[in-house]
Amino acid sequence: MANQKKGKQSFLLGNSPVISAWASVAGKKEAEGPLKDFFDVTETDSYFGQKTWEQAEKHMQQIALTTLLKKAGMQHKDLGLVFSGDLLNQCIGSSFTLRNTGIPHIGLYGACSTMAESLLMASMAVGGGFFDNVVALTSSHFAGSERQYRFPLGYGGQRTPTSQWTITGSGAALVCSSGKGPKITACTIGTVTDLGITDANNMGAAMAPAALSTIKAHFDDLKTSVEDYDLIITGDLGQLGKEALLTLAQKEGVPLGGKLTDCGTMVFDLQNQDVHSGGSGCGCSAITLCGFFLDHLNTGKLKRILFCGTGALLSPISTQQGLPIPGICHAVSIVGG
Amino acid sequence: MANQKKGKQSFLLGNSPVISAWASVAGKKEAEGPLKDFFDVTETDSYFGQKTWEQAEKHMQQIALTTLLKKAGMQHKDLGLVFSGDLLNQCIGSSFTLRNTGIPHIGLYGACSTMAESLLMASMAVGGGFFDNVVALTSSHFAGSERQYRFPLGYGGQRTPTSQWTITGSGAALVCSSGKGPKITACTIGTVTDLGITDANNMGAAMAPAALSTIKAHFDDLKTSVEDYDLIITGDLGQLGKEALLTLAQKEGVPLGGKLTDCGTMVFDLQNQDVHSGGSGCGCSAITLCGFFLDHLNTGKLKRILFCGTGALLSPISTQQGLPIPGICHAVSIVGG
DSSP states (O other): OOOEEETTTEEEOSSOOEEEEEEEEEOTTGGGSTTGGGOSEEOSOTTTTSSSHHHHHHHHHHHHHHHHHHHHTOOGGGOSEEEEEESSGGGHHHHHHHTTSOOBEEEBOOGGGHHHHHHHHHHHHHHTTSOSEEEEEEEEOHHHHHHHHSOOGGGOOOOOTTOOEEOOEEEEEEEESSSSSOEEEEEEOOBOBOOOOOOTTOHHHHHHHHHHHHHHHHHHHHTOOGGGOSEEEESSOHHHHHHHHHHHHHHTTOOOTTOEEEHHHHSSOTTTSOOTTOEESHHHHHHIIIIIIHHHHHTTSOOEEEEEEEEEOOOHHHHHTTOOOOEEEEEEEEEOO | OOOEEETTTEEEOSSOOEEEEEEEEEOHHHHTSTTGGGOSEEOSOTTTTSSSHHHHHHHHHHHHHHHHHHHHTOOGGGOSEEEEEESSGGGHHHHHHHTTSOOBEEEBOOGGGHHHHHHHHHHHHHHTTSOSEEEEEEEEOHHHHHHHHSOOGGGOOOOOTTOOEEOOEEEEEEEESSSSSOEEEEEEOOBOBOOOOOOTTOHHHHHHHHHHHHHHHHHHHTTOOGGGOSEEEESSOHHHHHHHHHHHHHHTTOOOTTOEEEHHHHSSOTTTSOOTTOEESHHHHHHIIIIIIHHHHHTTSOOEEEEEEEEEOOOHHHHHTTOOOOEEEEEEEEEOO
8 A cells, every 4th residue: 555645734654664662761750750660771860970961861862772772683784764853952962862873864853742753754764665764762851951941950940830840761763664563554744833822831731732733633634533542642731731632622522532641641640749730841752652652552452542742842032032832743643563 | 666775874766756846035145145146035134024033034934935835836735744944942943934824844953954854854755655745944044043053243253264154044945746847866864973073163174074974875875976966065064164075085085076066155255255164054055955056957057966965963052061063964866857
């Protein structure tokens, strides 16, 4: 079967690419949360043995890539391409990870939607017959993010109740033209959606309209519905963003059938870990997918999920200039292996 | 013919996607340079009628996209997908351009290689049978870049002799599954290459090794040589970077046969426009390709070019932390229409 554009934003993959290996690396706080048993590597040192948080983030990506290759029984030279990106200005987490590895690299920027974005692009590169083994990779680091987007940690700024906690972690998935594992059957590419939210401490609310727009487009384009999925998984809306999405979905008559879950609400114990609305950052959906969900798809505990990476496309400059926060959401349909 | 991976980093397109329209927008200084007659839109106001330079950059992309659609006789709804990125932190030039347009969007980060990167990805999306009409879009703005990467303009910092001048401009290309125009026949994806250059005012030297690495890989992977091309065009090495590339190429025995040219040296009059080593920024190769080269391929003045977008993957933080500057280069082989 050939690849096919479907509807406005989606495509069906003729030969479903296989996610044949996946790996996750998590920081201390993440390793104390509900998903602690699912991560491949955890580390209590927030510097991961490096001199700076930015270098720590790079090192996390390196560990994720190395662990992935080990699990797949592959080496750098076996990889056709790595799609990766992160939240650091100019995506230095990703480019420094890959320097002098000899692996072809396409840099992405999709804010916290990057895990879904890179997975979607990997499925295009493999499904289009261009490459056989392609990696989707991303990361985020709490301390690096805080000082870049908000305040230096030493300043001790008060966090608002709507704020989320950037995940320290990295996730990697290997997408192949053949093999065993969960399969990517279809993808929906997001549009930049902006309903005028300007509170940079309430990203969930800013991203919820984008999530709804993409989920709706996915259902419409592919003539599918929530009935076809075990779970609809958003990236990192957090508790408040998830509630906002449920309200919007009800208002627009999009049934989510009690199947909505959000990585930002899963990765931390919201009652006891003092993270306010939940986790966020590129690493949030990355470690939840590459730690928890792909395992569950592989063992048959889950049969089919819609993985919806959500991203807030703001910058400190756009916020300082009084602009609203555009959101985006990319969705990847994954079936059990 | 099917798409085919070739060698280590390259792929051949089975059905060559067609670049059926292109558009360029340039600022005042660019419109006073040698390519002044080739741009679709020029503007003397560095704010492009907006309140900030960042918004000016967004506005340039909007003009490039609108002009492109006008030239193609299309509307927003006819586009399957836009690949775009820019130099602003979190790529806000690109995401704000596309907000609420309803056009599916994949954000890229490849620093000044973004025009080649987006063109390469567009050829994959079209060549893989996923979408029919895909836009590759990017931009940069001198004033926005200076204050983000170096000093506020009001500070009046002295520019070093090796420095380059960030282009104020935006370029857009429409890649289609059929139609008339120059065709993309093959692409080579770059690897992140770092020979240890740490001088953030000498980007050309930092990017030259990446350019050579990709050109060499292109020739090796596709069993082709400089003889098959009218021109080998690098993105924005500038005069010093171009000389560095020629020296490196000679040293490694890669013949470039006097066919090397660089967009950074073409877009300004290096003798009279006080830009030191030449132009740079995502907009540099974008306006040179979408202003000058695609016209020349279309009229038959050029038959085949290798367009090699070059990017320096540094950030102010990585430089402040004493890290070297990794480079990347993506190459796109384009034949006359």
